[in-house]
Amino acid sequence: MNPHLQSQKTRALCRLAPVIPVIVIKNADRAAGLAQALVSGGLPVLEITLRSDAALDAIRAMSAVSGGHVGAGTVLTPDDAKRAKDAGATFAVSPGLTDRLVAACEELELPLLPGAATASEVMRASDAGYDMLKFFPAEAVGGVPALKSLAGPLPRITFCPTGGISPSNAADYLALPNVICVGGSWIATDADVNAENWGAIQERAHAAAGLNRR
Ligand code: 3PG
Numbered sequence: 782m783n784p785h786l787q788s789q790k791t792r793a794l795c796r797l798a799p800v801i802p803v804i805v806i807k808n809a810d811r812a813a814g815l816a817q818a819l820v821s822g823g824l825p826v827l828e829i830t831l832r833s834d835a836a837l838d839a840i841r842a843m844s845a846v847s848g849g850h851v852g853a854g855t856v857l858t859p860d861d862a863k864r865a866k867d868a869g870a871t872f873a874v875s876p877g878l879t880d881r882l883v884a885a886c887e888e889l890e891l892p893l894l895p896g897a898a899t900a901s902e903v904m905r906a907s908d909a910g911y912d913m914l915k916f917f918p919a920e921a922v923g924g925v926p927a928l929k930s931l932a933g934p935l936p937r938i939t940f941c942p943t944g945g946i947s948p949s950n951a952a953d954y955l956a957l958p959n960v961i962c963v964g965g966s967w968i969a970t971d972a973d974v975n976a977e978n979w980g981a982i983q984e985r986a987h988a989a990a991g992l993n994r995r
Contacts, residue, residue, distance in 0.1 A: 782890045784883060784910030790892035791872055792913040794826050794850055795941050795961040800951065800989040802968040803828045803854060803943060809838035811974055816843035816851070818979035819969065822986025828874050828964060830854035831861055837868040844869035856893070859885035866891045874964075876917050878906050894941060898922040903935055913939050915964065920945025925953050932959045948988070955994045962994070 782790075795801070802819055804827060806812055812835075819827060825848055829840050832855050843851045852872035853865030862885045865873055870891070875882060878895035886893040896917040897903045906914055916928060919942035923930075928940060942954050943964030954963050968985045972978075 782887060782892065784887070784893070785912070787886060787892040788911050788913040791894040792939060792961060794852075794872060794892075795894075795913065795939075797826050797850065798824050798990055799955055799962050799992040799994050800824055800968065800986075801826050801828050801941065801943075801962055801964040802986070802989075803830060803964050803966045804839075804969050804974075805830050805832050805966070805971070806835050806839045806974065807833050807971075808975075809835040809842055811977060812839035812842035813846055814977060814979055815969060815974055815982065816846040816849050818983040819986045820846055820849045822983040823990025824968065824986045826850045826852070826962075828852050828854040829870075831856060831865065837864055840865065840868040840870050844871075852894075856882070858882070862886055862889055862891055862893075874915055876915070877902070878909065878911070883909050896943075900931060900934065903931060903938055907935070907938060912937055913961070914941070916940040916942040918944030919954070919963075920950070924950070925957065928954070928957050928959060932957070935959075951989070951992055955992055958995055960995070 853870040854874040856873040872892045874894045876896040896915040946963045946965040
C-alpha cells in the first residue's frame with residue numbers, strides 16, 4: 782500500500798471522531814473495558830502506544846471490541862510496525878518518519894500516520910507520499926499559530942496535532958482548516974484506567990466526541 786493510499790486511510794479514520802485517545806496501558810486485562818468505555822463514549826479510533834509491555838496484548842484485546850479501530854502508537858522501527866500489525870493494529874502512528882518505516886509500512890500494508898513538526902519535515906513526508914500527518918509535539922513546537930502558518934505554503938497537508946492537547950485548547954485546533962482531528966492522553970488517565978473507572982472515561986470521551994470541527 783503506497784503512502785498516498787495509506788494517508789487516505791488514516792484521513793478517513795481521523796474523520797471518524799474529533800479526538801483520538803492516546804493510551805499508555807500497563808495491564809492488558811483492562812484493555813477491553815477501556816476500549817468499550819471509549820467506543821461507547823463516541824471515540825472509536827484508539828491509539829495504543831508501544832511504550833509498555835502490555836501494549837501488544839492490549840491491542841489484541843481491544844481489536845475484539847466491536848465498533849473500534851485500534852492502532853499502535855510510538856511506532857519507531859520496522860520491527861515495531863510488524864509487531865503492531867501481527868497484534869491486530871489496523872494503523873500505526875509515529876512521532877516522526879524514517880525511510881525504513883516508509884518501506885516497512887508499504888510492505889506490511891499498514892497505514893501510517895507519521896509525525897512532523899517543521900516545514901522541512903512536512904515537505905519530506907509529503908515527498909514520500911504522505912499528506913495526512915501527526916503534528917507533534919503540537920504545543921511545544923508552536924501549537925495553533927504554527928499550524929496556521931504551515932497552512933499557507935502547504936495547504937494540501939492535513940494534520941492530527943498531538944502533544945499538549947487538552948480540553949482547554951482542543952477546540953482551537955479543531956477550528957483550523959488543516960486539522961482533521963486531535964490526539965491526546967487526557968481522556969484515559971492512568972488513575973482512571975487503574976481504578977477501572979470506566980464511567981468517568983466514557984463521560985470524558987462523550988465530551989470530546991461532541992467537540993465541533995470546522
Ligand atoms: C504522546 O505520544 O504521548 C502523545 O503525543 C500524547 O501527548 P499528551 O500526553 O500531551 O496528550
